[in-house]
Amino acid sequence: MITIRFYRIYDIGLDIDLDWLEKELASSFTTARASFVRVRPTSIIIDVSPLLIRLGQCNVEKDGENFKFSVFARIFRVGAISLCLAYEKGDADFKFLEKTALLFSEQEGLEELFLSHLNTLADILKPHIKGFSFTPDFFEDYTIYHMDWMDDSIDPMPLLAGEKIDFSPQMREEILKGTHSYSKNDRAIFSWDSALICDPDTPTDLFDLIEFANVQVFELRYYDRELSRSMEKMYDDIALADKLSFFRRRQLYRTIMTQLMQDNVALSEVTEKVNNLIKVTEDVYYARVYATVLKTLRSEQWSESVNRKIDMIKDNYSMLSDEVRIEHSNYLEWIIIVLIAIEIVMAVVERIV
Incomplete structure (x- = not known):
């Protein structure tokens, strides 16, 4: 199975009372709070857990392929809003993952989709947050690729760099130096605007951790x-x-x-x-x-x-x-x-x- 998560982070310039907002939205929307499942509660301390709102699903057709995205948003206490378009395919191989990554390189073709869901989210939040406003063209984007198997023969560079060329040794070293493994069966490589995670399990904790880091830098x-x-x-x-x-x-x-x-x-x-x-x-x-x-x-x-x-x-x-x-x-x-x-x-x- 492969998973691709496209993130865009925006700011509304206001502190948000998430406990109050969660109660306000609970009757109309499916909400949840971020929690890390693989570690002890004392290992990761979150000041105030962000509020998750599910925004349904949408379809995008590109290059003859139909992509069905699950859409959700996380709202952070500091006024940051993280929108995520998540795509999963159970019977895909690395060749398909690479092709899809290059097809949506630098999140090309997703601008209108993000803007549409940002406006939808704004309509949801405006009645509950006084002074709500955002700048749609000022954001942080990040993409996470996940595959549930390890394969040392693959070249992760096209995914992480967004293009398929003959990369120099210096470029390879710069990108691949951000590589970590917890066991012999997993690997995570972190670049400036994307990450590749190879893990037999769905690494939701790593997804959330990367999102938190992007929110912090964007703020x-x-x-x-x-x-x-x-x-x-x-x-x-x-x-x-x-x-x-x-x-x-x-x-x-x-x-x-x-x-x-x-x-x-x-x-x-x-x-x-x-x-x-x-x-x-x-x-x-x-x-x-x-x-x-x-x-x-x-x-x-x-x-x-x-x-x-x-x-x-x-x-x-x-x-x-x-x-x-x-x-x-x-x-x-x-x-x-x-x-x-x-x-x-x-x-x-x-x-x-």
Whole structure:
């Protein structure tokens, strides 16, 4: 049997109370919570388990073959929504898996399907989530290929790279270095936008673990973008303030500082939640797998970028605070000078009189 899972992850920019949402949807939809079945509960710690909603099935015809997908969505507390199109075929061999993978390389031909189900999900959630909105063209995609047998003679490169060419040794080494095995009968290879899992059992735990890693990295990307927008607005506001009079400039500086403080607190809190989305503690194999997927997806670079921008916001807040304090001191000094001048003038006038 082969399984192909196409994922796309979006963000709505809001924290979600999943316990409340689950109760709201329970009467109309089939829902569930993520749980890992092969490990002890203490081995993987999930802050708040995401909510699963089944969205039915759909068909896609391509290259004369009909593909029937099961569609489901996972909603994460941090505001991420993961849509998955899952395809299974019981009597397929590796040749068929490779052909299908190349047919849907880079998820080609699935855009309208994802968008349609995203809109369906939006219609479901909007009545229950105030301020619900999303950007359909900003997402993270990932594909997982699963086959329930091991075959050392196969070449996984076309699946993981999305094309069938004569790959260089350097390219092979780069992609295949993310390979892990738990036993002699299984193997998992993780690339930057896809994974191949060979396992006689259905590795639902690995599916979920890879999804969590993608959500974590996507959320870092999302908030890196939000921080960039916040900083651009900050610089524009500072440039505008410099053209204003003293009193209006100081007032705008205080407004900018208030906004920076609010952004810093909010984004620091949400990035903390993102980084603690899931913790793999006692299971060595799953910990290695999760670390490999995060590394392959460049999680560390995105995290550093977010932290660097948060530090820049803090520095600009301090700079503006110092500027306001200095201008306030200068203002007080001028008041004192004016008062002294007035006293001198009054004293001179009294003598003359």
